[in-house]
Amino acid sequence: DTGVSQNPRHKITKRGQNVTFRCDPISEHNRLYWYRQTLGQGPEFLTYFQNEAQLEKSRLLSDRFSAERPKGSFSTLEIQRTEQGDSAMYLCASSFSAGVLEKLFFGSGTQLSVL
């Protein structure tokens, strides 16, 4: 196991199209997070899962965004009717936590460009 894996690495789409990203966390990690990072900024929290349960969603996550983590393993993040403002790096992170926040390990991200 080499860490958190994200696919695709890059995605270019036209405004109005739907896109889906995949994240495979470190295998023994029970928590999975999605963050968004724009140029020159730090990552911003979007949502997180503990096992298969989605426990928190940010206000940044509009109703065009949906995330799933079936069976508590990999996760998908879908953006419907993409807008140019959705262009960003989408980062996935995972951790093994039993109560308190533990070390988050990030993947290399999916760079989304909406034309």
Next chain:
Amino acid sequence: GENVEQHPSTLSVQEGDSAVIKCTYSDSASNYFPWYKQELGKGPQLIIDIRSNVGEKKDQRIAVTLNKTAKHFSLHITETQPEDSAVYFCAASSSGNEKLTFGTGTRLTIIP
């Protein structure tokens, strides 16, 4: 909610010199403070973290200090090397708040 400020936004140091990056946080309940290094085209990599029950932690050339009273924490890199060039982010989190709030980053350039 938590707000994390980070300074400076850019920092250039001669190879072999030390670099210091500072962050302040607003939520007195925050108790976990990691630092991440991000290279171009890659995700953030955890380099060191500290919890509020200690004031300092060191790992080889990297150290982090925490002042809970003043609500600030700092990253110290000694004997800098060209491979230290990257963007560094501080972050903060509190118990019961299961997410990290990041600073805006510091672009560190090591001059050979």
